[in-house]
Amino acid sequence: MYHDFIYNFQLSLYKLLINDNEIKTKINKIYFSVVQDAKCPFLLVNILNVNNISTNVQNIIQLELEICIFTNDKNRNMAFNLASKISDKIEHHSFENVVGIKANKIEFQTSKDLVSTKLVMNYQTLLKQKIGV
DSSP: OHHHHHHHHHHHHHHHHHTOHHHHHHOSOEESSOOTTOOSSEEEEEEEEEEEOOOSSEEEEEEEEEEEEEEEGGGHHHHHHHHHHHHHHHHTOOOTTEEEEEEEEEEEEEOTTSSEEEEEEEEEEEEEEETTO
8 A cells, every 4th residue: 555655755754854963953853743832943744745646566656745844033044054954864865665856945934923933845756666565
């Protein structure tokens, strides 16, 4: 089933980020769903869109995801540095079953409370796996 396929990619992405000492010292937690009242700074890995284009012989998934860095408004430079580190880690890592991963867009979004800032890194990913493997 392709749900396990996506979960394994998500888990390997989590492990890549959480096992980096520099990232681990700068953030409090990494989440896969929105959390109320989480302590900044933290990361959110959010899957936005899943497109199943599988054939009879292989699972093929187009995946759109975003990695969000939530910080206090005064820590914008830390968010930029962390985004650069995360982007380098992802681009140079060999994920199992990932044919390609590309950062599309990076943008800042100021929250309505004017206290926290969200830096969003949008990624497009193509996953492939032969059926029965």
